[in-house]
Amino acid sequence: MNNLRWLKVFFAYLLCFALQLTVAKWLQIFEVGPDFVIILTVTIAIKFGPAAGCFWGFLAGFSQDVYAPIEWFGAHTIAMTVLGFLVGQLEERFLTLNLPTKVVVLAIGFFLCDMIYFLLTGLQKDVVTNLFFSKTIPECIYTVIVGAVVFYLSSGKKKSRHV
Amino acid sequence: MLRAFRFIIDLFTQRHGIVAFVFFLLLGFTMRQSPEAVKKNIVASILDTVFYPAQMLLSSVDAYRSVAAENEQLKEENARLRQETYYASEGLQELARLHTLVRFDDKWDFPIVTARVVGHNPGRFLTTLVINRGTHHGVKENMPVFSMNGLVGKITKAAYSHSRVQLLTDPNLKLSVIERKSRVVGFLESVDGRLLTAMIPSHAGVKVGDTLITSGLGGIFPKGIPVGTVKSVRLADLDVMRLMDVDPFQEFYTLEEVFVMEKDPEWIIQELLDE
Numbered sequence: 001m002n003n004l005r006w007l008k009v010f011f012a013y014l015l016c017f018a019l020q021l022t023v024a025k026w027l028q029i030f031e032v033g034p035d036f037v038i039i040l041t042v043t044i045a046i047k048f049g050p051a052a053g054c055f056w057g058f059l060a061g062f063s064q065d066v067y068a069p070i071e072w073f074g075a076h077t078i079a080m081t082v083l084g085f086l087v088g089q090l091e092e093r094f095l096t097l098n099l100p101t102k103v104v105v106l107a108i109g110f111f112l113c114d115m116i117y118f119l120l121t122g123l124q125k126d127v128v129t130n131l132f133f134s135k136t137i138p139e140c141i142y143t144v145i146v147g148a149v150v151f152y153l154s155s156g157k158k159k160s161r162h163v
Numbered sequence: 164m165l166r167a168f169r170f171i172i173d174l175f176t177q178r179h180g181i182v183a184f185v186f187f188l189l190l191g192f193t194m195r196q197s198p199e200a201v202k203k204n205i206v207a208s209i210l211d212t213v214f215y216p217a218q219m220l221l222s223s224v225d226a227y228r229s230v231a232a233e234n235e236q237l238k239e240e241n242a243r244l245r246q247e248t249y250y251a252s253e254g255l256q257e258l259a260r261l262h263t264l265v266r267f268d269d270k271w272d273f274p275i276v277t278a279r280v281v282g283h284n285p286g287r288f289l290t291t292l293v294i295n296r297g298t299h300h301g302v303k304e305n306m307p308v309f310s311m312n313g314l315v316g317k318i319t320k321a322a323y324s325h326s327r328v329q330l331l332t333d334p335n336l337k338l339s340v341i342e343r344k345s346r347v348v349g350f351l352e353s354v355d356g357r358l359l360t361a362m363i364p365s366h367a368g369v370k371v372g373d374t375l376i377t378s379g380l381g382g383i384f385p386k387g388i389p390v391g392t393v394k395s396v397r398l399a400d401l402d403v404m405r406l407m408d409v410d411p412f413q414e415f416y417t418l419e420e421v422f423v424m425e426k427d428p429e430w431i432i433q434e435l436l437d438e
């Protein structure tokens with residue numbers, strides 16, 4: 001990434017957190033809202049590769065951990081770092097993903113991130129099952145819908161090579 | 164400086180990002196394994212220097228829509244009156260039960276500080292709020308926080324101009340509660356950072372729709388603050404106990420203003436906390 005891109009991503013990161021703290025709250029339906037932070041991490045990882053994915057994933061996870069219960073501290077950070085690295089393997093420099101593929105990647109990434117998070121927090125099996133059905137699945141669907149719009153807008157009219 | 168920055172980036176991007184991945188993963192695990200005091204220090208320093216100013220800025224957008232100080236004063240008065248009404252009904256119930264006049268020493272005569280919610284955790288499990296009142300306004304750690312509807316949580320960290328509020332949904336917060344009618348004591352917690360669960364003895368006969376209030380036994384929260392209503396009742400691992408899902412009176416996602424009760428923990432609790 002060149003300096004200008006770093007700056008752009010940094011502003012996108014700030015914007016994303018502003019959205020997460022304001023717009024996400026207004027968009028909530030039955031306490032289910034989109035996760036702009038995961039959308040940003042996946043977008044950056046696809047666009048700039050695994051190293052950038054790790055870095056911004058780490059930063060995004062850490063920002064969430066600052067407010068999380070102290071006993072869960074670090075769980076978001078690790079989950080988002082892994083997400084950034086894995087999604088970064090699909091870097092656009094080497095292959096171009098079409099919109100449906102990006103959406104599938106976002107959905108898988110979302111589940112993966114939650115699974116790592118639940119694993120690290122050491123929650124009981126029945127609690128995780130309950131959270132999976134009441135929180136993970138609805139929020140994943142909502143995030144994927146919002147993510148599809150973001151991917152569509154960010155890709156513009158760029159011609160894409162299907163995978 | 165720029166060269167050093169470039170060198171680090173080149174190093175990290177080598178081998179398809181594996182260096183960066185290992186580095187950040189190790190950093191993450193180090194954070195996770197570090198002692199609680201270190202974790203608290205990291206959180207406090209980042210929150211005070213980076214997040215609070217940013218969230219303050221964001222919340223000022225909302226401030227334009229909110230009403231001014233006069234409104235705040237009215238809300239404070241309203242909250243106090245509501246709490247007093249609750250206290251009065253509690254007192255009447257107790258009087259009727261005891262048939263004697265008693266002197267209550269758990270009367271709520273504590274001053275109240277009105278605070279605006281300026282931030283919350285950006286994660287998907289809402290467990291923390293940041294309010295715009297700190298030690299400068301008389302707020303201290305472990306002071307109860309409530310809203311017009313009911314209990315919200317307690318202060319876990321008070322800085323000069325802002326404080327962190329630990330919500331009832333934080334798994335680290337355990338609360339002693341009593342059921343209003345049966346007066347049986349139980350305890351309330353959140354195991355998953357989202358739902359509130361109460362554990363109350365089976366013989367109390369608590370059923371759906373019953374009200375839970377603070378018991379005053381923990382030494383931090385005064386007796387009688389409304390907490391929530393029982394949503395569902397199920398068997399616990401032990402037959403003598405019942406587990407119940409609790410609907411809090413206060414919806415945490417929509418909180419804009421809260422009230423901090425300037426009540427210090429009782430001396431025995433304070434000693435334990437100091438230890």
